[in-house]
Amino acid sequence: MAQSIRACVVGATGYAGIEAVRLLLGHPAFELTKATDRKIAGTKVSETYPALAGICDLAYSEPDPEDIAKVADVAFLAVPHTASLALTPELLALGVSVVDLSADYRIKDPAVYEAWYGTKHTSPELLEDAVYGLPELNRAGLEKLAERRAAGQAVLVAAPGCYPTATALAALPALEAGFVEGDLVISDAISGVTGAGRTPSARTHFCHADESVEAYGVAHHRHTPEIEQTLSGIAGKQMSVVFTPHLAPLKRGLLATVYLPLAQDAAPDEVYAAYTARYAEEPLVTVLPSGQMPQTSSVAGTARAQVGLGFDTRRRRMAIVSCAIDNLGKGAAAQAVQCANVLFGLPETEGLLGMAPIA
Amino acid sequence: MAQSIRACVVGATGYAGIEAVRLLLGHPAFELTKATDRKIAGTKVSETYPALAGICDLAYSEPDPEDIAKVADVAFLAVPHTASLALTPELLALGVSVVDLSADYRIKDPAVYEAWYGTKHTSPELLEDAVYGLPELNRAGLEKLAERRAAGQAVLVAAPGCYPTATALAALPALEAGFVEGDLVISDAISGVTGAGRTPSARTHFCHADESVEAYGVAHHRHTPEIEQTLSGIAGKQMSVVFTPHLAPLKRGLLATVYLPLAQDAAPDEVYAAYTARYAEEPLVTVLPSGQMPQTSSVAGTARAQVGLGFDTRRRRMAIVSCAIDNLGKGAAAQAVQCANVLFGLPETEGLLGMAPIA
């Protein structure tokens, strides 16, 4: 067998981080050599996460770049925004490639980043070469990065946010094919509670979240500019999104229902055909039979996305497209591993073909 | 104490029906004299619903109009559409007022009813006098009905559907005040599983519904024409709705998030003020503080609605208004009782001021 690629997960107690740990532990080509958490360094991972008892013997360590560089070819950063700004330049300088799950290198325009995240971008010089890690959109970019990495450079992938991933996959074929009229799209999304993070709070308390749904972050969620950047890139013109996330009582799963006003001559059949054609060769994206909408449980725990389409043609033509992903899977850690697979010349779906439990 | 008003619930095994039973059992002015279910007539209600063991001694009976007329002043029909077409004319002729929770008398234009429900309307002559039972919109109409009832006539209320109730309450003040631009509104809604009915099916199985969300009935849900009729009535012009319901893993609760494009001169503060003013005297509708969005658990088990507003003013002006109700409460049985309170000259909120359990 080929030598393992050594991987470190930085911020391995949060939900995205521990999902990366789980995926890497089960991955045939990566070897998890380090999992860091500043607050509980020294503690065994399985003490915090008993699901890993008898499976993972690693203890959390400090996120020290030099230590990481000694044992890792690639670091997955599952840290809050700004923490990546602090770590990434140093890791790259030490020769460690970075797949960053934070928002720090997603937004190409540092002024937009600064406006939405309320903090200065301290390494804007890295933004140009960072590749936004949505393989279904940017595979060529990732492959070029893989070449540079193979040539000895440490490289940087900015793994997309969960809502932007689902919204982009829902809108991509229609936008690309020019079926969308105007420049305004509505993305109405529902997320499971892992999306709110692992830090206990009034809002993530079981008794608050259970048996209830609510909208949050209306008109000011930080994924907004990321969605707009991606949709604009696809459309080749400035697009706006009105984005409303909701919280629902499930652990994992994200459904984005995207409203796409259609040009008057866009026939539903044609639009549907554009989706099946666009995703025919995508191993992790499935377009459901016409008229069938996806449910999030179908992709829970996986790297997969399912897309379903409906059409309202009564007065205005509108495509209503739902995309279901696991916010921690295709929406975070699994997509990060998908990108890392490309970076290291592995089959893109290596270690990522698990199926959602049925029921 | 005044004499009780005798009430019958027809279709008292479905969720809306048994919720009406529960409300009437706890109501100081109504006396539940009969609960019918064709299939299990003879069985005790508490056998089907052990929550009522030791509380309700009634057995289900057949829904025979003459029997109902002997013991009831008012019948709550919690039956599937078309079943009400069969019963209502006869009950009215026998002098029993009807609060119909089915869709049969909601749509004023029988042709629209027939197109969406795929069945002939067999008593269109009742449509004109039937009052659509959304008190916050039609209180005057209900009061006129109360006068006719007091004068000895049996009268008919068409209690609104759950999605139309929430969508209407979310849009009403803005539409009424003329803040909405254009004639297209999007209502993106999430319902608990009671909304899918009590008949066991693959879709209502715990293991299908739990830990998942999904859109359904996209662009062809039967509440669409009812929503359009109500919004058009408020706006004074033909309005369209693109309506997408979702199913989420909760028992009760419905959240409609409604996207209202605003006229360019409509300031968010003004719009918000229109909501607080419009609902200031409404005992069952609460507008939350600016920027706060409602969660469905706040109204679970109650007759109440909560409304919250957000505004996107970056490029296009859009109000994003969420209305939370209990689909079986304000969205069905409690609203039916609210209407019956008006019909019988009782305080409108009699028996309806219960509060949602907190956690």
Added chain:
Amino acid sequence: MAQSIRACVVGATGYAGIEAVRLLLGHPAFELTKATDRKIAGTKVSETYPALAGICDLAYSEPDPEDIAKVADVAFLAVPHTASLALTPELLALGVSVVDLSADYRIKDPAVYEAWYGTKHTSPELLEDAVYGLPELNRAGLEKLAERRAAGQAVLVAAPGCYPTATALAALPALEAGFVEGDLVISDAISGVTGAGRTPSARTHFCHADESVEAYGVAHHRHTPEIEQTLSGIAGKQMSVVFTPHLAPLKRGLLATVYLPLAQDAAPDEVYAAYTARYAEEPLVTVLPSGQMPQTSSVAGTARAQVGLGFDTRRRRMAIVSCAIDNLGKGAAAQAVQCANVLFGLPETEGLLGMAPIA
């Protein structure tokens, strides 16, 4: 109408406290004059609990005994143990009767309290007169307290814990009738997450508690001595309990399944008859038909208990008795109000006859 009895809830942000608030707001005879919370004094209750927006205008205040005494005839203490030790003597001295939901005055032997709670009992002189507030067991004691209160004394009720309530109601008729053999009973119980308290923690995070069950506090839960004291009192001899609580993914609800070894001559029919006879006149306890076991949702949000019995007679005779309560209702706040109703000469079930929502 008679003058209201003025009530204060101390510790009104925790789940039991806010449930007491909810019950008192809807109670015809009590008037909630004060709700305290030391940490967020000044904040409106409805800000913390939006379910009360438009319903309750009170702001939290400091739990100052003198202030309480000015506005309250009775104080419900929904505080952690030891906090009641600090407040109760002072409130009584100021003439305010106390219904204490904490554990501080439940255990008659201060040495046992000190051993299990790890803290000194600072007012053991109050223990003798404090009445353990399980009306189905101690109604006479509560009525004597009511007489003393009517004569002008401030009196003290120690409201039972949730697990002790359910275990006692499950075992009471069999123990009282002498059907139980030996001195060891097993109580295996399952609680909803409100039982773990409102303070956010890793264990109450939605994503930890959802979709999982687990035992906790095995062989050392603090309700153990309270259960043993109650069962011993009923049996007239020292009883032991092996008590294992479990956590399940629901908000409210507690099911105790109690294993009672039966004397060889105890016929199941006889034992069942003892239960129906014992609880025939109890308005809040329902014995289900033979062979039917209760589910917690049947009593959620209520002051009620349901009891069901099964028998294993194959080799050893064993009664398996399940009692379902709402841990915040009959297991905490509603039982506290039930006791207060007795204390103030009201009908025992005043304000407590609400029914669980069905579905």
Added chain:
Amino acid sequence: MAQSIRACVVGATGYAGIEAVRLLLGHPAFELTKATDRKIAGTKVSETYPALAGICDLAYSEPDPEDIAKVADVAFLAVPHTASLALTPELLALGVSVVDLSADYRIKDPAVYEAWYGTKHTSPELLEDAVYGLPELNRAGLEKLAERRAAGQAVLVAAPGCYPTATALAALPALEAGFVEGDLVISDAISGVTGAGRTPSARTHFCHADESVEAYGVAHHRHTPEIEQTLSGIAGKQMSVVFTPHLAPLKRGLLATVYLPLAQDAAPDEVYAAYTARYAEEPLVTVLPSGQMPQTSSVAGTARAQVGLGFDTRRRRMAIVSCAIDNLGKGAAAQAVQCANVLFGLPETEGLLGMAPIA
């Protein structure tokens, strides 16, 4: 790579059947050649289970033994009891080895089977050679079967029930080591709703099962004789069990909390040490650190079991042992695959080392 072992799942729409499908689709050595369902033969599996859209192209076929024999070396029977009685003899005669997930060949004494299952056992001659497929207990028996299979015989494994698996794993080390006093054990268990089967019913309706727990099948659940047979086999004497299953609102997961009265000289440390020693080499059973109890989510979707121990030593010595499994995993399909791995000379955990998603 070695040639695939061809596998058929009979009854592949039920939860255990489709879980077997999922495991075999992801298994490196087995090839799923057929999935049968009598009622919907002809339908694609992915139509019934959209989670498999784009993953599995198989359509359901009729469960015809001759057809099965043409394409399968082994058949996994995920059928109701008696259906296996009809199929197994024929499949064996046709040379197809059988791993039977039904109860038909678990009970060695046909009279006991007939008493509990209310039906005649029509192939008692197969019972002697059938091996009860709990590898942690019967590995040697399975290996002998593997030899016979390698020699060309078709062989039969009776895969254990879910409750018997968890109860046996909880009691095994203590019973084997002679620490248990007397002959009566209590197993109090909680299962997720998949345990109630996929057929929609009032009891599996989301709105019945959600937010509630209840006991069922008290003192007459059919897993009782299977548990007693296993425990008696381990103890070398007749053991009785009082077994109470509960239903809780989760999809997958089963927790058995088993009460083991200990001999007076059995020290907790010694008993705990017996568990860690007994399971030290078991790849799928993890004993948690002393005092820590397992939660079912730690093993959801996996072939794993976790065991935790508590001790009550106050008056009587009692071990309280919790075993968590996934009722469809180690409690059904994954254990069946574990047995099949042994039968076909594969590593016992091949395809079974997946980890539970954390959150």
